Amino acid sequence: MLAGCIACAVLIVAMLLWVLGYLVSIGAGSISLAFFTQLPTGDVVNPGGMKHAIIGTLVLVGLASCIGVPLGVAAGVYLSEYTQDRWLLGPVRFTADVLTGVPSIVVGILGYELLVVPMGGYNGWAGAFALAFIMVPIVARTTEEMLKLIPDSYRAASLALGATKAQTVLKVVLPAATGSLITGVMLALARIAGETAPLLFTALGSRLLSLDPSKPFPSLTVQIYTYATGPYPEQKRLAWAGILVLVALLFVLNVLIRYVASRSVTRGIA
Amino acid sequence: MADQLMLWSARSSGVVILLMLASLITVLAIASAPSLKAFGPGFIFSTDWRPNELESPKRDAAGSVVMEDGEVVMQTIAPEFGALPVIYGTAVSSVLALVFAVPLSLGAALFLVRVAPKLRAVGPLSFLIEFLAAIPSLAYGIWGLFVLAPILQNHVEPALARMLGDIPGLSWMFHELIGDGPDAINRELPLTGRDMLAGSLILAIMIVPIITAVARDVLRAVPRVQIEGTIAMGATWWQSSWSMLRYSRSGLFGAVMLGLARAAGETMAVTMVIGNNNRISPSPFAPAQTMASLLANEFAEASGALHRSALLEVAMILLVMSLAINIVARYLVVGKASRTAAAH
Numbered sequence: 001m002l003a004g005c006i007a008c009a010v011l012i013v014a015m016l017l018w019v020l021g022y023l024v025s026i027g028a029g030s031i032s033l034a035f036f037t038q039l040p041t042g043d044v045v046n047p048g049g050m051k052h053a054i055i056g057t058l059v060l061v062g063l064a065s066c067i068g069v070p071l072g073v074a075a076g077v078y079l080s081e082y083t084q085d086r087w088l089l090g091p092v093r094f095t096a097d098v099l100t101g102v103p104s105i106v107v108g109i110l111g112y113e114l115l116v117v118p119m120g121g122y123n124g125w126a127g128a129f130a131l132a133f134i135m136v137p138i139v140a141r142t143t144e145e146m147l148k149l150i151p152d153s154y155r156a157a158s159l160a161l162g163a164t165k166a167q168t169v170l171k172v173v174l175p176a177a178t179g180s181l182i183t184g185v186m187l188a189l190a191r192i193a194g195e196t197a198p199l200l201f202t203a204l205g206s207r208l209l210s211l212d213p214s215k216p217f218p219s220l221t222v223q224i225y226t227y228a229t230g231p232y233p234e235q236k237r238l239a240w241a242g243i244l245v246l247v248a249l250l251f252v253l254n255v256l257i258r259y260v261a262s263r264s265v266t267r268g269i270a
Numbered sequence: 271m272a273d274q275l276m277l278w279s280a281r282s283s284g285v286v287i288l289l290m291l292a293s294l295i296t297v298l299a300i301a302s303a304p305s306l307k308a309f310g311p312g313f314i315f316s317t318d319w320r321p322n323e324l325e326s327p328k329r330d331a332a333g334s335v336v337m338e339d340g341e342v343v344m345q346t347i348a349p350e351f352g353a354l355p356v357i358y359g360t361a362v363s364s365v366l367a368l369v370f371a372v373p374l375s376l377g378a379a380l381f382l383v384r385v386a387p388k389l390r391a392v393g394p395l396s397f398l399i400e401f402l403a404a405i406p407s408l409a410y411g412i413w414g415l416f417v418l419a420p421i422l423q424n425h426v427e428p429a430l431a432r433m434l435g436d437i438p439g440l441s442w443m444f445h446e447l448i449g450d451g452p453d454a455i456n457r458e459l460p461l462t463g464r465d466m467l468a469g470s471l472i473l474a475i476m477i478v479p480i481i482t483a484v485a486r487d488v489l490r491a492v493p494r495v496q497i498e499g500t501i502a503m504g505a506t507w508w509q510s511s512w513s514m515l516r517y518s519r520s521g522l523f524g525a526v527m528l529g530l531a532r533a534a535g536e537t538m539a540v541t542m543v544i545g546n547n548n549r550i551s552p553s554p555f556a557p558a559q560t561m562a563s564l565l566a567n568e569f570a571e572a573s574g575a576l577h578r579s580a581l582l583e584v585a586m587i588l589l590v591m592s593l594a595i596n597i598v599a600r601y602l603v604v605g606k607a608s609r610t611a612a613a614h
Binding site: 002004005006007008009012015016019022023071074077078082085088089091092094095096097098099101102103105106109110112113114133137140164165166169191193197200201221224225228236239240243246258 | 385511585
C-alpha cells in the first residue's frame, strides 16, 4: 500500500507537469513582443497584442487593493487585537471564513446588481468592487493569523512604557508583522489577478485601452476567455500566450510569498 | 481620542464583513423575488429551461392541429424556467470529481506526512501543490478545452464505447432519447469530449490540491503517541496509516467538503468543457450544465426580466448550497488544520 501512496503523489506531480508543460510550451511558441506592446487590431488574422488587457488587469487589481487591503487589514487587526468584543468577534471571524468560500461568479452578480444596474452599464468600478469583495475576507483572516503570532510580551512591554492601545497596534504590533502581512496581501492579489467569473458581468472587458473606470474595462482574464472560446486560431494563440503570462506572474508571486514568509520577522519569533 | 478612533475604525471594518454577507443574501433574495413568485417551489423540480417564447401549432382536444381559413393557427408558449437540470449537473459533476480526487488526495497527503520527510521532499512537493492551487481556473479551462477534451473525444471515449457499449445494461451510457412520447428516437450519443466526464475530470484536477493540502495538515495533527502506539502493537505501515486516517476522519471529511465547495462553485473551467446543455442525461458522455456555468453563459445576455430573475434565483440556490457546505466543512476542520490552506 506504500506503493499506492507513492503512486498518488507521483500521479499528482505528473498531472501538474502535464498541465504546466502544455501551458508553457504552447504559450512560449505564441508569445512575442507584440503581445505586450500592441493593442487589438480587430483583424482576426493579425490580432495584435494584449497591452490593453495587461494594463486593465493592473488597474483593476490596483483599485481593488485600494479598498480591499485597508479594510481587510483593519478587520484583521480587530479580530486579533480587540478581544474585549468577544460577542462580535466570533460572528465576524465565522463570516469572513464563509465569505472566502462564496463562488466568485455570485460575487460578480452582486457587483452587477449593486453597481452595473444603477450606473446604467458595465463599468470598471463594478469590476474593482467585485475583486475587492473577494479580497477582504482573505486579507482579514491572514492578517489575524499573522498578528496572533506576535507574542503578547510585545504588547505588554509597549503598554507598560505608557503607549496607548492605538500606538501599540500601529507602532509595535503591525510593524513587527509587516513581512507576514505582505504575504497575506500577496496571497489575495494572486487570487484576484486570475479571477474571470466576477468580471464577466461587471467590468465586462473591452478592446480599447481605457483608463476610465466608468466604462467597460479590459482585463487579461476576460480577454483570454473571449479569445479562447472564439472561433479564430490566431486569437487562440493569443489566449495561450496570455495564460502563460498570467501563470508566470502567479509563479513569481508564489515564489515571492515563500521568500517573504521565510524571512519575515514573525516567523523568526514563532 | 486616537484610541477611540482606532477602536471604532477596526470595529466598523469587522461590521463591514458582516454586512458583506448580509448584502449578498439580501440583494440576491430581492432580485430573485419575481422568479420565486412566478414559479414557486416548483422551480427546483422543473426540468424545462426555455428563455425564449415558442410558437407552436394550436391543437384541439382531440390532438389535431386547428385550422382557420386554410392556415394553421399558431399559439405562443411562454418562457419556462426550471433549475433541476443545473442542480443535477452541479451535484453530479461535483460528486464525480470527488470520486476521482479523494483517493488520490488522501494517498498524496499520507505520502507527504509519512514518506516525504524521509526523502527530504516535503518542501518542493508542498510548493508544487500550493502552486497548483493558485493556478487560475481559466488556465485549467483552456487546458481542458484544447488538450483534455480532444483526447477524450478522439481516444478515450471511442475506446470506452468499444469496450463497454456492447455490455448489456450499459448501452444507456452511449445512447440518448430525442423527443418524448411515442415519437422519441433512441440514437447513438455523439461523443464530443465536452461533456459531464470532461467537466468532472477538470474539477477533480482542480480540487486535488486543496483536499491534499488540508488533509496533510489534518494528518500532521495526529498525535505521535497514536502512531507509535499502533506501531508498538505490531501494526504494518498500512495498518498504522489506516489508524491515522480513522483517528482524523472528521477533519478529513472537512477537507473533502472544502473540495466539494470549491467544485460546486467553480465556473470558468467547467463552462469551457462541460458542453453547456440544459438537459438531464444519465450518461457521463452527454453534455451538461452546472449552476455556475449557466450563469456564466446566460446572465450577460438574459433575454428579459423574468429570465434574469430566474438566473438570480439559480445564483441564490448556488450561494445557499455553497454556504451550507462551507459551514459544515469549517466546523469540521476548525482547530485541525491551518486556515491559510483553506483560504484559497
